[in-house]
Amino acid sequence: MKIAALIAQYLLGLVFLVFGLNGFLHFIPLPPPANPVAGQFMGALFVSHYLVPIFLLQIVPGILLLANRYVPLALTLLAPVLVNIVCFHAFMAPEGLPLPLILTVLWVVVAYLHRAAFAGLFQARPTPSAEPATSLRSI
Numbered sequence: 706m707k708i709a710a711l712i713a714q715y716l717l718g719l720v721f722l723v724f725g726l727n728g729f730l731h732f733i734p735l736p737p738p739a740n741p742v743a744g745q746f747m748g749a750l751f752v753s754h755y756l757v758p759i760f761l762l763q764i765v766p767g768i769l770l771l772a773n774r775y776v777p778l779a780l781t782l783l784a785p786v787l788v789n790i791v792c793f794h795a796f797m798a799p800e801g802l803p804l805p806l807i808l809t810v811l812w813v814v815v816a817y818l819h820r821a822a823f824a825g826l827f828q829a830r831p832t833p834s835a836e837p838a839t840s841l842r843s844i
Contacts (some may be wrong), residue, residue: 706818707818709814710814710815710817710818713811713814713815714770714811714818715770715771716811717767717770717811717812718766718768718770718771718779719767719771720808721763721764721766721767721770721783721808722764722767723767724763725760725761725762725763725764726760728757728760728763729760738797739800740797740798742797743793743797743798746793759786759789762782762783763786765779765782766779766780766782766783767779770815776815776822777819777823780812780815780819784812787805787808787809790805790808
């Protein structure tokens with residue numbers, strides 16, 4: 706399982722690095738979406754420069770995954786981007802849905818390997834790890 710998760714991590718990092726860089730360098734020509742609404746949506750994102758932070762949020766975690774550093778942080782940064790990619794393709798451009806679904810499976814495999822880093826998120830009432838630096842009683 707560890708080897709499969711490592712392969713998934715490198716594939717995920719490579720895909721997001723390449724497509725994030727493609728957003729700035731345009732070395733992979735992308736065909737226009739078949740659905741005109743999807744084209745209008747992408748046009749609005751492009752004109753408003755909203756895609757700049759999105760592409761950066763693909764490049765930075767891609768590098769982190771390939772460097773095998775801060776993998777839980779990289780997964781956390783990629784999760785909302787991946788959700789939006791899946792939703793875009795599911796609702797507006799279903800012809801491109803297979804790749805985001807494959808990326809979601811890769812993300813889940815890598816997240817499962819690093820599940821201990823996310824354990825605190827699933828506690829109903831987490832216990833504080835330390836006392837606050839200043840307390841209200843001293844004020």
